[in-house]
Amino acid sequence: MAGASLLTLLDDIASILDDVSLMTKVAAKKTAGVLGDDLALNAEQVSGVRAERELPVVWAVAKGSFVNKAILVPAALAISAFAPWAVTPLLMLGGAYLCYEGFEKLAHKFLHGAQEDEAHHAQHLKAVADPAADLVALEKDKIKGAVRTDFILSAEIITIALGTVAEAPFTQQVIVVAGIALVMTVGVYGLVAGIVKLDDLGLYLSRRGGALKSPGELILKAAPYLMKSLSVIGTAAMFLVGGGILTHGLPPVHHAIESLTAAAANAVAPLAGVIEALLPQLANAAAGIVAGGLVLAVVGAAQAIVGKKAQA
Secondary structure (H helix, E strand, C coil): CHHHHHHHHHHHHHHHHHHHHHHHHHHHHHHHHHHHHHHHHHHHHCCCCCHHHHHHHHHHHHHHHHHHHHHHHHHHHHHHHHCHHHHHHHHHHHHHHHHHHHHHHHHHHHHCCHHHHHHHHHHHHHHHHCCCCCHHHHHHHHHHHHHHHHHHHHHHHHHHHHHHCCCCCHHHHHHHHHHHHHHHHHHHHHHHHHHHCHHHHHHHHHHHCHHHHHHHHHHHHHHHHHHHHHHHHHHHHHHHHHHHHHHHHCHHHHHHHHHHHHHHHHHCHHHHHHHHHHHHHHHHHHHHHHHHHHHHHHHHHHHHHHHHHHHC
16 A cells, blocks of 8 residues: 555656646746847846946846846735736736837837937947946946846746646646746846857957857857847737737637638638748737737826826
């Protein structure tokens, strides 16, 4: 009996680990879109810092991120345990915020000229290069801004991860959500550290000469484009992830997308696989853009009303 009980226990543990592994993969897949944006935003936050201070700044932001996770993970698990009905509304709010932030980025790009952005960037670089500048204060401001950004995106990642395991036993929720939080933090800031030091790597290789010179020069040329591409990918991910959360939270819309996809796949059978893969994503992105525009309009109207009241 003891042997049978032990085997049963081992089988249960193996089953739980298998379930946790599967749910972690699902949660990681769903949070990957936010991860791209997190990566782009945080790499951008620490750009412009003097080369010898880049890694210390990244590490400081990473420590702030761990503190954020230490606050957010227990809070999310408490909500799941005592108010599970709140998970879906929180997901919807997070999705709406992502869409709003993505639309705000697009609006900023079209409403503010390139000269204005270049002037702001040049002013920032001048402040960093000034020998009399208080670098500690500048770094602290950057770190605070990056940690605030991380808190918002971490909340979204954890909420999405929690949503994938909302029906699972509490122990599995703890393992999956805490695991995702840890992996995402280490992954994001490890990649951010690598990205901000790419130019240094390229410079080092190019100075070595010989066969290493060409790869080094290539890295130096590619690094700025990598930063720009991360920003574009991150913005697109906001609409895809945020729009997907909203459409899944609205059953009529979700079913309409499924019906449209099935009809299109049946109409063009040879391309059914491509249609089934792309059409829902395009629909989610479109829903995200519309939602982001609506939220931005509401926020703009609210700010205008508050501003008028303050002046009165």
